[in-house]
Amino acid sequence: MKTILLSAFLCSAVLFPSFAQTTLLKEASPRKIEVAGFAEMEVVPDEIYFSISLREYYEDEKNQKGKVIISTLEKQLIKAVADAGLSKEALSISGMGGYQNYVDKKKKPATFLESKQYELKIDRPDKLDVILSKIDSRGVQYANVARVDHSKKEDFKKQIKIDALKAAKDKAEYLLAALDQKLGQVLEIRELDENVFYPQPMLAKSNMRAFAQAESADMVQESDVQYQKIKISYRMQAAFEIN
Incomplete structure (x- = not known):
């Protein structure tokens, strides 16, 4: 009996400090x-990427005479880009192709007309009108906004994260103030989500023959309307000690 009681006592002595330590922790x-x-921010894009397609055509389409080749159209585009004050790097080739062209396939054999696609980087959408006005409109198949971006997007992201974190701190302060408590040191910071909204690509000019009446770039009116903005937002979570 004494042996049993002694064992129980020793077991309690071992367990009790452990329990006490857990409680203290x-x-x-x-x-x-x-x-x-x-926090969120809206910025007007300063990098707009247009997809432009040029294609060969005939001066006399009915009789398929006076073919304007793709190299002629390309030279017009390169010169127009240079005249707009853009660097050579602003224009690059993105694809090549072609199509069969004929007036009457019973009388005329089909001919192959080449097409070429380019990507043009500009800082304002109205510059495209000025550039395309210097290219024969019959050689321009389409011009679409492929994508947009901003040269300082990463800097904006950093600032928005900071603003979101400050907003979390302000919220914690006024919530604790309502309970007569004070905010202590930060214990944890986590990014919850990131959202970057880019404007949807749009058709710049669906019918390039509209430029046929423009004899010079002076006839193209520049627009004061801004392009749709990029929206960047962040949500940050923070844990603070309560003093």
Whole structure:
């Protein structure tokens, strides 16, 4: 009997300090508040990428005479880009192709007309009108906005994260103030999500023959209307100690 009681006593002596230590650890955990902050920014794109397609054509389409070749149209485009004050790097080839052209396949054999696609980087959409006005409109198949971006997008992202984190801190402060509590040091910071909205690609000019009446770039009116903005937003979560 004495042996059993002694064993029980020793077991209690071992377990009790462990239990006490666990209790002390729980009590030592800091009181905290977790909040999320949100911030967003809208910026006008300063990098607009147009997809332009040039294709060969005939001066006399009915009789298929006076063929204007793709190299002639390309020279017009390169010169127009240079006249607009853009660097050579602003224009690049993105694809090549062609199609069969004929007036009456019973009388005329089909002929192959070459086409060529380019990507043009500009900072304002109205510059495209000026450039395309210097190219024979019959040689321009289409011009679409392929994508947009901003040269300082990464800098904007950093600033928005900072603003979202500050918003989280402000929220924690006024919530604790309502309970007569004060904000302590930061315990944890986490990014919850990132959202970057890019304007949808749009057709710049669906019918390039509209430029046929423009004899010079002076006749093309520049627009004061801004392109749709890029929207960048962040949500940040932070945990703070309660003093």
